[in-house]
Amino acid sequence: MTSLSVKSLVAAGVLSLALGHGASAQQTIKIGSILSSTGPASFLGEPEDKTLRMYVDKINSAGGVDGRKLELVVYDDGGDANKARTFATRLVEDDKVVAMVGGSTTGTSMAMIPVFEEAQVPFISLGGAIEIIDPVRKYTFKTPHTDKMACEKIFENLKQRSLTKIALISGTDGFGASMRAQCVKVAPTYGIQVVTEESYGPRDSDMTAQLTKIKNTAGVQAVVNPGFGQGPAIVTRNYAQLGMSSTPLYQSHGVASKSFIELAGQAAEGVRLPAAALLVGDKLPDSDAQKKVVVDYKKTYEDATKQPVSTFGGHAYDGLFILVDAIKRAKSSDPKQIRDAIEATKGFVGTGGVVNMSPTDHLGLDLTAFRMLEIRNGDWVLLAPGT
Template sequence: MKKWPLVVCSLFLASSITACSSKGTETKPASGDAKAGDTIKIGGVFSASGSASSLGKPEMDTIKMMADKVNAEGGINGRKIEVVAYDDKSDQNEAVIAVKKLIEQDKVVAVIGGTISGNSLAMIPQVEKSKIPYISLAASKKVNKPVKKYVFKTAQGDDVVVPRVVEYLKANKLTKVAWLGVDNPFGSSGEEEFVALAKTAGIEIVSREVFEATVNDAKPMLTRVKQANPQAVVIWGTAQESAVVTKNVRELGMKMPIVESHGIANNKFIELAGPAANGVILPAGRLLVADQIPADSKQKSILDSYNKLFTEKHSYSPGTFGGHAWDAFEILTNALKTAGDDPEKIVAAIEGTKEFIGVTGTFNMSAQDHNGLKSDSLAIIEIKDGKWTLKEN
């Protein structure tokens, strides 16, 4: 991993939702010294601008939307939620500054966020030191493995996603593949998992390349990949950089199947990649294809209600990333109902999350598993005619 740049000395403005305290209620909070009617402060750090904004903006918008909804329904045990949310601008330094401010100045009871893996990993030392419950929205398995007492995660990790990719490649007899990964913690963590599982599955990696998150021309790298003559190309990145690489693959006349990560699971990828997106295969949560999954699916009503609530309030689709924020908010607020402001009780309550049907999947957390998802939380999706299409449920 590269060294982080020097921490800059600027703080950024908080975007917060503050509701007036309810009056006349006799409902008491579950625990802690706060009295019924005051607020519960929840912190958020999201990449609402910068290179990961297509992931972070729907996350921030979802948290604010859900806080409004809960407050309109009376809050938690008579207490309104106040969200203090910062935009880290897709920068690790900004993420570290933001989480420090949330804990030391804003005095939040818990933090949700860390849109991308590098930012989440950079925030963890601060939350562990301060013993503040933290629910990450990033994918790297290093966020939650090994288990860290105060750190949880709602996105599927590499250890959940990569097995689904390997299973798909093997089932389709694509046994000679090229691995192209973004040069950051998300890409390196995925590569580590893929290399280990591919060997066991009898898949040969004929070419391994990395590209920068700021890539604007991957053709020199892809010329080497083309010479290796893979049966399929695996591209591991998020929407912006993966779209560049995907377009370049097709521009070089490489016609083999392209399999990508769940990091491209929002409409920004299709917009940026254009016609080159057609035919791309990826594992992702079912929100993208909610209208195509069986009516008797246990997630169906959750997906439909979240989609409806979000799109009625905003002029764009939340992608799968807004869903990670929905899950984090619901899991945290469920814990707050019984734990109050006590961080140890919040941690214990989150670890007690069982058979929670969320947007991302069904969560079963424990003291040994702070993610709680399995590979069955993923569908195989294909992009056809610029639209997400369910290939394997």
């Protein structure tokens, strides 16, 4: 074989590989995720990670999105905001993702927002605080109910029970601090008076001193605990140990998983919190628009993982399918067109509620998406309206 022939064959081979790679690249849609799969917020990140991987596999097995497979790139930030920002930059610059679903916490989400906004890549956060989407940023969206909504749902229930004087004991983490600020801000609207306040750090292992101060404060009719992670479980246990159970205790949607009940134990009995319909899917009437979605997700997740479902995995489910729906409607994997389609989402039924987004609302949920639950006999009970 002549030298020219060899060169021709090599060139043809390189061209063939290049064309093959290009064709392959066109057949996939690369999306990213940065989650707190390990570390102090792993109770959030782990079910989110499992949910995304499981459903991307299911979507691809069913033929992908309009015939194109999804390629999921996942990084674990361990709950560290600096790592989250570094990984966000990597997703944009190296991985070239067209969209991102992730950000387990408020802190990590806030750290990543500037990266995705500057790169003009849609970012669907799984963090809780309202500050993620207020003020509205062009490329940033989120799926969980906001901390402001949690305050409003709790205050609505307090007002129904004629309980108007409360104490706040708040975590100093990003979510706890944000929800505390929102509760203080909206309290007057509901005729609620914050009589006294206490706080605790993310590594505190005993809140007896703070709760004793609350117990000794005259006029407190109920206690509200903005926070997530192990802190609220410790508060709940200390609350019972101090004999405060006759005073109603409210937690946030930041503890909406069975792990909270397990950590708090018997002390969780009677605790109330706002949460997504996912936790009580089997108790919803057949006429409820969300019932099929939440029951199907719960069964799929628990069959696959052998673990109880949590609303946190549900947030990831909603984020992924809002994105998939947007890509289908946009008929494109161009980030700007995907962004426009996400913002135009209407009537999307997810585990968190029925989503209707707009240029001024990058969440798309209202208070009806929250259900008021009470913990009884180690399980969730759906409270009837007005109780």
